Amino acid sequence: MMDPRTSAQDVMRCDLCETAVVQMHCDTCLVNLCKACVGEHISTGESKDHKVVKFQERKSTPLYPICTTHNKEQCEMFCKQCDIPVCISCVALNQHLGHELSKILQVLADKKDVIIKERNELNDTIYPTYQDIASDVQNRMSQLEKEYGDLPTAITKLGEDWHREIDKLVKKLKAEVDEIKNTQLQTLQEHLDEINKTMSEIKDEINSMETVIDTNDLSKLFGVTSNLNTYRNLPHKILPSLPKFSPGKIQDEELSKLFGALSASSLTSDKHGYSMKTTQKSPEAGSSPPVKQLLDEPKTVTTIDTGYKYAFYNVACLSDEEIWTSGGDSTIKLYSINQGSLLKSITTKSGKTPSNIAVTKSGDLVYTDYRTVNIVKNEKIEEVIRLRNWIPFSVCSTSSGDLLVIMESDDDKQSKVVRYSGSIEKQIIHSDDKGKPLYSPSSLCLRYITENRNLDICVSDSGANAVVVVNQAGKLRFRYNGHTPAPKNKPFSPRGITTDSQGHILTADYNNDCVHIIDQDGQFLCYIHCGLSYLMGLCTDTNDNLFVAHYGNRQVKKIKYMYLN
Structure with a gap:
């Protein structure tokens, strides 16, 4: 026969006698009692102030903490400045004079x-x-x-x-x-x-x-x-x-x-891949871009004639509808992508050909000149950076709003990447852990720069026939020297460089008339051909469409190379 004291179906029993049904409860000791055992319980532990209540009213009596300064006194107040419970004696002795006190x-x-x-x-x-x-x-x-x-x-x-x-x-x-x-x-x-x-x-x-x-x-x-x-x-x-x-x-x-x-x-x-589950939509909530797949056969969507007389070097997306271009003269042109029409022209302050162009997060145009880096705001040109003994080549605007500039010394012996916040120099990147130069020192080569989604800094260095990628701190991650077999079996000669929402790195290969796509760790993925030739600058829009500058025929080609999910 089952012991009634241990049966799951049995009523609660007194903790002292273990036979009578519980009727009372000591809130001080957290003990269940029958009426007959109340007196015996109170007589034990004389130092305690037992609070015996009906069992249905258990846990109704606050258990005040005992004061650490005045023994046996209960703390019925709380000092917010000291973040401790206090008793009446603490208050009376002005130990917390001027402090904000609350009932505990x-x-x-x-x-x-x-x-x-x-x-x-x-x-x-x-x-x-x-x-x-x-x-x-x-x-x-x-x-x-x-x-x-x-x-x-x-x-x-x-x-x-x-x-x-x-x-x-x-x-x-x-x-x-x-x-x-x-x-x-x-x-x-x-x-x-x-x-x-x-x-x-x-x-x-x-x-x-x-x-x-x-x-x-x-x-x-x-x-x-x-x-x-x-x-x-x-x-x-x-x-x-x-x-x-x-x-x-x-x-x-x-x-x-x-x-x-x-x-x-x-x-x-x-680390930004998941967001907290919520029933409210937040416009500020970040989300990772959808995973997209590369097309087996990229295709040309639009071709724009830029009208440059001698050569065509650079492209930079202002939006999904408008694109900046620069060529072999002092004019920087803004075109409508869909209409192919010229919307605006800006002449460089010096009258010289800009080395490179970029667009900031706020939508302002940036260009490099012989000694300067300039920004165009409301059609007014402001000189942001002026260099001595150095010539700026390519510039890009980072996700944090900084400018990255790759430049070369006047004596052709050094090349480096410098990070600027406004006109303030914040970081210099020029050598690897062993002190070996990261970039080739040659004024005859072309270099382009961009920042990847993971904050890597990517430079196409035609003098070294390589794409050089360092992390945000300037530590070398890898060098990409092309893929074999090359479409025309010619040496890899990188020009323009850009990235997309998937962290892919795209670089123009001038010798082989194609664009290389590699992942953010330097692994080759595929080529883009699309009848390209004599390629220079590259950029991508927010929908991962690629824009290519053709040096020879002075055209911009818009190329779709990924599925748009």
Whole structure:
């Protein structure tokens, strides 16, 4: 037969005699009592002021903290300046003279309100957000599994057209696919495990807060701390990119080159990738750009004749409808992209040909001259930077509003990138960790500069036949020296450089009449041809359309090279 004292269906029993039904409760000791045991309980622990109430009214008596200065006295006030409970004796002795005092019961109510608000945010907002994040990661893993399933099929199909010798390459490529897939899935699984762990911690903290809210023990309330701020910092979004299989054509070349290879894959971590779950729309809420895929066949959308007489060097997008251009004279022209019509012309202050042009975040035109960097505001030209012993080449405006200028010394022995805030020099980048110059020192070469979405600084250096990329601190990340085989089998000769919403780096190859697209880690992705020739400046608009300056025929081409999701 079940013991009635331990039965889940039994009524609550007195904590002293353990037989009689509970009728009373000591709010001081948190003990359940029957009426017969009340006297015995009060007689124990004579130093305590027992507060015995009806069981239904339990937890109605505040448990005041004991004063640390005046022993046995209860603290019924709270000093806001000292952030401690105080007793009547503390007040009488003027120990908190001039301080703002509040009744501790009001502080209790305020503290409970804060805990309830934090509990509600954890329960109603943060935890559901982590649930959505976990679901997003799981969906990405499922999609990744599906997309990876198509790659071995394509590889196998091409392998069936070849001789038995190609089987080794097929197996090798499949193994690479599996390895990349497993690595990415493992990374996502670890990311998901970490999210689930955090969700569990949040749930534990919610439960802990629920317990504290139900108590009147002020000491416990004051001891409550939460990790709310930590949980508000949402985890980074892991964005895997799928490798692209590029089949080769059967020719009298090495089989390994002909069959094709997987393009580089990546797992990027975007700390701005997730936003807190909310029922309100916020215009200020940041979001990561949608993932876009490169078109197999880029196409020319628009061609604009700029009318420059001698040459055409630079393009810079003012908006999705208007574009600035500069060529072989002192005139900088603004064109309508859709109409192809000239909207405005500006002549440089010096009358010289501008080396480069850019547009700031606020929409102002910036151009470099022989010794100066200038900004055009309301059609008025202001000299922002004047150099001595240095010649500015290319300029770009950063996401923070700074200007990055690549320049060369008068003696052709040094090149460097300088960051300016207005006219104030903030940073100089010129050598790597070993003291080796990052950029070639030659006045005969052309250089262009841009900032990537991850704040990397990207320079196309035709003197070194390389794209040189450093991080925000100026530390060398990589050099890109072109891709083999080149379309015309000529040396890589980079000119204009730009980036897009996906962090791709695009650079014009003057020798090979094409644009190279590489990812933000320097891995080659593809070429853009579109009948291009003698390429110079590049820029992209907010929809990731590419604009190319043709040196020879003085035309701008607008090229669509990505799916617009």
